[in-house]
Amino acid sequence: MAIDNSVAEETAREAGLDFVRDIIRDDLDSGRRAGIVTRFPPEPNGYLHIGHAKSICLNFGVAEEFGGVCALRFDDTNPAKEEQEYIDAIMQDVRWLGFDWGERLFHASDYFEQLYDWAEHLIKAGDAYVDDQSQEAMRANRGTLTEPGTNSPYRDRSVEENLDLFRRMRAGEFENGARVLRAKIDMGSGNINLRDPVLYRIVNAPHPRTGTTWHIYPSYDFAHGQSDAIEGVTHSLCTLEFADHRPLYDWLIEKLPVPSRPRQIEFARLNLTHNVLSKRVLTALVRDGHVDGWDDPRMPTFAGLRRRGVPPEAIRAFVKAIGVSRADNLVDVAMLDHAIRDVLNRTALRRMAVLRPLKVVIENYPEGDGEDLEAVNNPEDPEAGTRPVHFGRELYVERDDFMEDPPKKFFRLAPGREVRLRYAYFITCREVVKDASGEVTELRCTYDPETRGGNNPPDGRKVKATLHWVSAARAVPAEVRLVDRLFLSASPDASNFAADINPDSQEVLTGAMIEPAAAAGNDDTPLQFERQGYFRRDRDSVPGKPVFVRTVGLRDSFAKAMAKG
Numbered sequence: 001m002a003i004d005n006s007v008a009e010e011t012a013r014e015a016g017l018d019f020v021r022d023i024i025r026d027d028l029d030s031g032r033r034a035g036i037v038t039r040f041p042p043e044p045n046g047y048l049h050i051g052h053a054k055s056i057c058l059n060f061g062v063a064e065e066f067g068g069v070c071a072l073r074f075d076d077t078n079p080a081k082e083e084q085e086y087i088d089a090i091m092q093d094v095r096w097l098g099f100d101w102g103e104r105l106f107h108a109s110d111y112f113e114q115l116y117d118w119a120e121h122l123i124k125a126g127d128a129y130v131d132d133q134s135q136e137a138m139r140a141n142r143g144t145l146t147e148p149g150t151n152s153p154y155r156d157r158s159v160e161e162n163l164d165l166f167r168r169m170r171a172g173e174f175e176n177g178a179r180v181l182r183a184k185i186d187m188g189s190g191n192i193n194l195r196d197p198v199l200y201r202i203v204n205a206p207h208p209r210t211g212t213t214w215h216i217y218p219s220y221d222f223a224h225g226q227s228d229a230i231e232g233v234t235h236s237l238c239t240l241e242f243a244d245h246r247p248l249y250d251w252l253i254e255k256l257p258v259p260s261r262p263r264q265i266e267f268a269r270l271n272l273t274h275n276v277l278s279k280r281v282l283t284a285l286v287r288d289g290h291v292d293g294w295d296d297p298r299m300p301t302f303a304g305l306r307r308r309g310v311p312p313e314a315i316r317a318f319v320k321a322i323g324v325s326r327a328d329n330l331v332d333v334a335m336l337d338h339a340i341r342d343v344l345n346r347t348a349l350r351r352m353a354v355l356r357p358l359k360v361v362i363e364n365y366p367e368g369d370g371e372d373l374e375a376v377n378n379p380e381d382p383e384a385g386t387r388p389v390h391f392g393r394e395l396y397v398e399r400d401d402f403m404e405d406p407p408k409k410f411f412r413l414a415p416g417r418e419v420r421l422r423y424a425y426f427i428t429c430r431e432v433v434k435d436a437s438g439e440v441t442e443l444r445c446t447y448d449p450e451t452r453g454g455n456n457p458p459d460g461r462k463v464k465a466t467l468h469w470v471s472a473a474r475a476v477p478a479e480v481r482l483v484d485r486l487f488l489s490a491s492p493d494a495s496n497f498a499a500d501i502n503p504d505s506q507e508v509l510t511g512a513m514i515e516p517a518a519a520a521g522n523d524d525t526p527l528q529f530e531r532q533g534y535f536r537r538d539r540d541s542v543p544g545k546p547v548f549v550r551t552v553g554l555r556d557s558f559a560k561a562m563a564k565g
Contacts, residue, residue: 018324020265024062024235027263036068037234039106040094041224044074044208045081047294047301048093050315050336051277054270057319059237060099071104071231077223079207087208089294093302097312104231108223109209111230115218116170118226118256119181119199123162127255128199129155130165131182138180141187142195149187149195169202172215176202181216185251193248197221225249229258236262239269240328267324273333273490275300281497290501291486297538297549298486298505308483309526309536309551314343330491340552344526344534346380351518352389352422352468353529353548355480355509357396359442359472362427365393370473373453375423387517391424394472396513398531401467402443404432411464413443420466422530426451468530475513479547481538482507512548519546526551 027033038059042048048056063070072094076082094101108115122128131138131152143149157165169179181200189195199222206212228236236249243266253261271277277300285291285299295303305315318339322331352375372388402413413419418428424447431444450457454466484505492500518527527535533553540547 019326020058020235020237020267020324021062021065023265024066027234028066033234035234036063036066037071037232038063038068038237039071039073039228039231039233040101041073041075041227042090043078043081043220044076044083044086044090045078046086046279046283047089047303049277049279049282049302050272050275050300050305051270052302053097053315053319054267054322054324055237055239056094056097056099057316058267058324062235062237068234069104070099070101071106071233072101073106073227073231074108075220075223075227076107076109076207076209077217077220078203079205079217080203082208084208089303093306096302096306098316106227106231107209108218108227109207111223111227112210112214112218114230115223115226116216118258119218119222120163120166121256122183122199123166123181124159125255126159126184128162128181128183129157130162130169131155131180131196132178135177138198142192143187145192148189149192151187152182152196155184155196166200169200169216170214172204174202176204178202183248183252185248191244191247193221193245194251197248221245221248222252225252225262225264226256226258228262229253229256229260232260233262234260236264238264238266240266240326241269242266266326268326268328270319270322271328271330272300272336273330274485274487274492275333276487276492276494276497278494281494284497285486288498290498297481297483300486307536307538308549309344309524309534310340311343311347311526314340317342332490333485334556337552338556341534341554341556344528344551347378348526348528348534349377349384349517350375350379350530351515351527352470353478353480353512353514353518353532353535354396354398354468354470354475355482355512355529355532356399357475357511357513358399358402358440360395360397360427360469361442361444362393362395362447363430363444364446367393369393370471373423389423389515389517390471390474391421392471392473395421395469396472396475397421397443397467397469399440401465402429402440404440412467413465418461418463420451420454420463421469422466423454424452424469425449425454426457426463468532470513470515472513474516476516476519477545478512478514478519479540479545480509480512480535481547481549482509483550514546514548518548528554 040056040059060070131154141150180198182196185194187195198219200216203217204215246264249264294301295307297308318336370392373391374386375389377384406414413429415429426448427445429443429445433442435441485502486505487500488502489500524536529535534551535548538547538549
């Protein structure tokens with residue numbers, strides 16, 4: 001699967017043009033549809049992830065664009081894997097992403113009685129039967145892509161016997177897996193999904209909404225299309241893996257007395273480099289302790305992205321940029337990072353934070369003295385104003401900003417070298433202090449009082465580096481978590497994902513020093529730590545020692561790639 005970084009269709013995407021919208025527009029213009037009704041139908045068996053963003057934005061987006069409505073419908077047909085925790089999380093995620101279903105909150109379980117009646121309708125019409133074969137036998141008799149399947153020995157049961165068995169299945173007389181209800185279509189069909197698919201299976205487990213009322217539950221294929229029809233869905237938008245299921249979708253709609261006839265349309269799902277967008281894998285990551293829960297900032301779940309500080313408007317912009325197509329592709333995660341930076345660059349307040357501190361003593365600055373200097377909160381937003389930053393005799397700078405024996409192109413601090421401190425003064429390194437092991441522990445410097453505010457001195461001399469810093473007297477200790485890709489390879493193998501986990505996916509720095517303005521308050525306002533990246537205060541913060549998680553770094557590899565063409 002090729003990585004798609006192309007922006008060739010940008011004009012069409014900006015105009016909201018794609019094949020799904022073309023179909024909807026044609027259906028409306030031709031009079032085949034009088035209005036638009038869509039739905040987002042998640043299964044409540046896990047947390048939503050970035051891959052779901054495309055479906056959410058598409059379903060809610062086209063409904064809004066064409067004056068229609070979109071529902072949130074939980075496909076709650078598998079009680080063994082469903083939990084209220086997931087239902088609550090999904091509702092929170094959809095709202096966080098910026099969409100609202102209003103009063104159109106539905107569940108497939110709302111229709112269990114109607115679905116059961118329609119199953120009996122199929123039995124009475126000779127289009128469904130109860131099969132006693134084991135799962136293994138049904139799998140063996142299903143055939144292959146090149147060989148037809150074999151009819152079940154129970155396929156020709158009478159209508160009366162099928163009704164009796166199906167009603168007893170509902171009553172809870174049989175154990176899990178003892179029997180299933182199958183559609184009677186064609187075991188020789190070239191489409192395996194039409195080889196007598198399962199419509200109902202026995203699951204003797206309580207349901208989060210219906211309790212122990214039901215002992216049989218409909219399959220996704222049986223519940224989905226009929227739920228669409230009940231809700232008056234006009235366009236059932238699904239990902240490409242459901243294309244082979246569309247003939248079954250249409251067969252059931254044709255065979256049943258449903259109140260409307262929805263149209264299924266398939267589009268390519270969102271695949272993202274350095275990510276595995278599989279509920280099975282995400283569940284395993286949490287279950288096996290590879291991450292610290294569904295909202296670990298390294299996870300591609302909305303919960304993880306939210307905790308990492310990703311703004312929802314960036315996700316919406318990303319989805320719009322990649323567009324809607326029928327062809328599968330692999331989108332570079334750098335494109336998502338680009339969208340995140342674009343939003344945060346405009347909205348994040350600037351602050352200074354030294355992640356790996358090295359002490360600096362300004363020898364010619366008066367002891368016990370200090371001053372407040374003016375710093376800009378956001379150069380992209382003049383209305384964000386300024387803030388005071390304290391300057392004094394003792395400071396912290398980034399350890400990586402000093403080299404005792406620098407190479408030719410290293411322009412930051414070194415013995416005898418002058419640099420600019422952002423918003424402050426020019427300083428020159430005069431002496432390097434080391435401990436017994438030879439580790440540099442302190443720099444002795446002097447400052448030029450003629451350069452207040454970081455301005456060039458009257459003699460016109462210039463420097464090649466500007467460093468961030470914090471006042472040692474006012475610095476607040478903090479923990480900073482540098483989050484990186486969870487997987488090393490661009491296309492991780494879902495069947496062996498653990499082998500590809502990045503051992504350096506998170507670096508925890510416990511000795512960072514930040515300016516007081518960064519530690520003020522207790523909200524999750526996005527911040528840019530100057531020269532470091534964008535960060536968000538984490539819920540693990542404690543009084544006196546905030547914790548920050550890096551949302552994304554400052555370097556934009558995607559923008560550079562686009563500039564090169």
